[in-house]
Amino acid sequence: MTISGRTVVAGVAGSPVTHSLSPLIHNAWLAGAGIDGVYVAFSPAEDGFARFVDGLRGGAVRGLNVTIPFKETALVLADEVSARARAAQAANLLVFEPDGRVRADNTDGLGMLGALAAQAPGFQPQAGPIALLGAGGAARGAAAALIAAGAPEVRIVNRTLEKAQTVAADVGGSCAAFPLEAAAAAFEGVAAVINATPAGLAGRAAFEAPLEATPETAVVMDMVYQPLVTPLLAKAQALGRRTVDGLEMLVRQAAPSFEAFYGAAPPEGVDVRCLALTALERPRP
Ligand code: ATR
Numbered sequence: 001m002t003i004s005g006r007t008v009v010a011g012v013a014g015s016p017v018t019h020s021l022s023p024l025i026h027n028a029w030l031a032g033a034g035i036d037g038v039y040v041a042f043s044p045a046e047d048g049f050a051r052f053v054d055g056l057r058g059g060a061v062r063g064l065n066v067t068i069p070f071k072e073t074a075l076v077l078a079d080e081v082s083a084r085a086r087a088a089q090a091a092n093l094l095v096f097e098p099d100g101r102v103r104a105d106n107t108d109g110l111g112m113l114g115a116l117a118a119q120a121p122g123f124q125p126q127a128g129p130i131a132l133l134g135a136g137g138a139a140r141g142a143a144a145a146l147i148a149a150g151a152p153e154v155r156i157v158n159r160t161l162e163k164a165q166t167v168a169a170d171v172g173g174s175c176a177a178f179p180l181e182a183a184a185a186a187f188e189g190v191a192a193v194i195n196a197t198p199a200g201l202a203g204r205a206a207f208e209a210p211l212e213a214t215p216e217t218a219v220v221m222d223m224v225y226q227p228l229v230t231p232l233l234a235k236a237q238a239l240g241r242r243t244v245d246g247l248e249m250l251v252r253q254a255a256p257s258f259e260a261f262y263g264a265a266p267p268e269g270v271d272v273r274c275l276a277l278t279a280l281e282r283p284r285p
Contacts, residue, residue: 004036008062008261008262009060010026010040010061010063010064011023011040011064011065012040012041012042012067013043013070014043014067014069015043015044015045015046015069016043017042017043017067020041020067021250021280022041023040023041025254025272026254026261027039028275029267029270031270032269032270033264033267035262037262039261044070046069049073049077053094053102057096057101057102058096058098058099059096059098061096062261063093063094063095063257063260065093065257071090071091071137072089074090074104075091078102078104080101080103082104082105084106084144084145084148085104087144087145087171088106088109088137088141089141091104091105091106092107092108092253092257093106105256107253107254107255108142108145109141109145109146109148110145110252110256111250111251111253111254112146112194112249112253113125113145114248114253114255115245115246116221118252119248123191123219123242124191125150125151125191125192126151126152128152128153128189128190128192129191130153130154130190130192131183131186131190131193131194131214132146132155132157132194133158133183133193133199133207134156134157134195134196135158135177136163138196139196142196147171147172147173151174151191153175154173154175155176156175157178157179157180157182157183158177158178158180159179161178164177164179165177180207183209183210184210187210187218188213189215190214190215191218192220192221193209193214193220193221193236194222195209195221195222199224200231201230202226202227206232209235211235211239214239214241220232220241221243221245221249222243222244222245223249224246225246225247225249225250228245228277247273247277251276254272
């Protein structure tokens with residue numbers, strides 16, 4: 001890759017950020033498309049994100065993906081906020097306009113729906129209630145995206161019931177809250193179960209989800225992608241349920257960001273999923 005006087009710079013900001021797969025994905029797409037651009041990782045001080053964003057106003061970089069712990073702050077700092085970012089109360093994408101304005105968006109919902117469509121062909125969010133595990137930022141964005149996509153009901157299942165109730169009330173639509181102990185009841189008749197908690201992430205305990213209570217037609221998705229087949233997905237597969245993994249969501253949320261930064265859709269034929277899998281399998285320091 002040659003860096004020129006016209007190279008378009010974008011990147012991801014988070015803390016920690018060094019293990020992010022986004023640079024790998026975006027730079028592979030840039031190389032495949034022959035675009036004069038680069039995508040780098042930034043690690044602003046945890047209390048210095050506002051300063052960092054201010055310094056980029058006017059187009060020092062074209063845009064940023066934003067990850068933990070800056071997604072909520074990113075929304076507040078932006079001058080323009082898309083409806084889906086507002087609904088999620090978080091932004092994973094900031095675009096810096098030449099006039100100094102900053103636009104915030106959230107592509108996580110698109111990534112989730114895209115992953116479902118890709119790995120569970122024929123799945124329709126309108127097909128039935130959807131059980132969502134968790135009530136943090138990821139769950140909030142997912143619930144809003146599912147309601148917007150026509151889900152007749154979203155059942156938010158969380159360890160702390162009060163948090164589930166807050167998210168259900170904020171998102172509105174047909175959202176209901178369930179404590180984790182009532183997961184079996186929440187799973188009855190669902191079209192899908194989606195995990196939006198970090199449970200099952202490498203090295204962390206997974207919870208025992210009573211997937212037996214789901215209909216045979218239910219799709220089970222995990223936003224965690226390390227390991228690729230989480231204990232939840234392994235159990236779903238053992239029960240014969242269709243599954244959708246978090247890596248597909250990661251790749252699919254990246255595509256609209258790429259387009260926002262570089263003005264072109266990701267090129268066909270670059271297997272970023274395979275590259276990401278290889279990177280995940282390598283022991284990382
Ligand atoms: P994010 O912004 O990535 O969604 P978060 O805001 O920290 O992360 O939210 C994490 C969610 O996962 C919470 O809903 C949390 O449950 P609580 O509200 O009870 O804290 C849930 N969570 C985390 N670890 C969990 C575990 N081991 N079992 C069940 N739920 C878990």
